[in-house]
Amino acid sequence: MALSRYELTLRGPICRALLDVIRTRFDHVSAPGPDGTVLIVENADQASVRALLALLWDTGHDVLAFEETTV
Structure with missing residues (x-):
């Protein structure tokens, strides 16, 4: 199975506690x-x-863009 790199652009900053999780x-x-x-x-x-x-959406973050690159 190929693993990927994902880049997600969010609206507004991501809170530090969520980033730690x-x-x-x-x-x-x-x-x-x-x-x-x-x-x-x-x-x-x-x-x-x-x-x-799901975690981002459940914590109220809006994902504006999503990009995948196969590594």
């Missing part, structure tokens, strides 16, 4: 930029990404 669930996560509106997750399968999206 996401980092405990995924191996390689970064949030470049001072406002944290871009979330990059590497080496995740589709089930993990679905769980990440």
Whole structure:
């Protein structure tokens, strides 16, 4: 199974507590930029990404863009 890199653009900043939770669930996560509106997750399968999206939506974050690149 090929693993992928996902780049999610969010509306507004992601809260630090949620970013900490996401980092405990995924191996390689970064949030470049001072406002944290871009979330990059590497080496995740589709089930993990679905769980990440549900977590973001459940915490009130709007995903504006979603891009996948196969690693």
